[in-house]
Amino acid sequence: MSLELVGKPKLLSKRELELQEVKYIYSLRAERDELQEQLNTAKKALTEIAGGHTVEDAIFNYQLIASKALAAIGGDK
Numbered sequence: 001m002s003l004e005l006v007g008k009p010k011l012l013s014k015r016e017l018e019l020q021e022v023k024y025i026y027s028l029r030a031e032r033d034e035l036q037e038q039l040n041t042a043k044k045a046l047t048e049i050a051g052g053h054t055v056e057d058a059i060f061n062y063q064l065i066a067s068k069a070l071a072a073i074g075g076d077k
Contacts, residue, residue, distance in 0.1 A: 038073045045069040 010022070045065045 041069050041072040 045068070048075050049062055
């Protein structure tokens with residue numbers, strides 16, 4: 001049984017490597033921006049929850065704010 005190479009790995013040029021790095025950086029930035037948006041949504045929801053007045057209002061507001069926050073970050077509501 002002999003070992004045969006199916007194919008040699010292709011060496012990337014400097015330009016191709018730089019392009020891959022740029023794409024990776026952009027993907028990291030997009031992920032960072034999405035996480036920042038989720039954090040801002042959570043902060044807003046917590047700030048609104050902390051400002052509730054009556055118990056009945058607070059419960060309703062908690063539910064409404066939580067539903068909106070879940071929707072903004074990709075939840076079911």
